[in-house]
Amino acid sequence: MSKGVSYKGxxxxxxxxxxxxxxxxxxxxxxxxxxxxxxxxxxxxxxGRYATEDEATAPCIAYGQQxxxxxxxxxxxx
Numbered sequence: 322m323s324k325g326v327s328y329k330g331x332x333x334x335x336x337x338x339x340x341x342x343x344x345x346x347x348x349x350x351x352x353x354x355x356x357x358x359x360x361x362x363x364x365x366x367x368x369g370r371y372a373t374e375d376e377a378t379a380p381c382i383a384y385g386q387q388x389x390x391x392x393x394x395x396x397x398x399x
Contacts, residue, residue, distance in 0.1 A: 326382050330354060331398060333385035336364075337377050345370040346377040350385040352398050365396050 325332040336349040348369045353362035367384055371377035388396045 325353075326385075328386050329389055331385075331389050333382055333389070335378055335381040335385075337374050337381060339374070340370070343370070345372060346374050348377060348381045348384050350381050350388075352385055352388060354398065363398060365393075 325334040331352050331354045334351045336351055338347045338349050340347055348367040350365050351362050353360055365388055387393050
């Protein structure tokens with residue numbers, strides 16, 4: 322798993338996955354944050370596909386930021 326990026330009190334960690342059948346890369350991201358009692362984390366994925374891992378990293382982080390910002394319907398850290 323890649324190093325995390327801090328964004329608005331959350332840590333966004335790309336966890337890109339290579340698909341066996343096509344060799345393409347799928348967006349998977351873990352978003353974590355701390356509460357008073359513990360650290361929480363949620364996993365999200367997108368159907369976007371990319372030819373290389375490098376091509377997928379920036380969109381993966383942007384996807385995580387959109388989740389934090391509440392811009393992805395059905396995906397929330399709240």
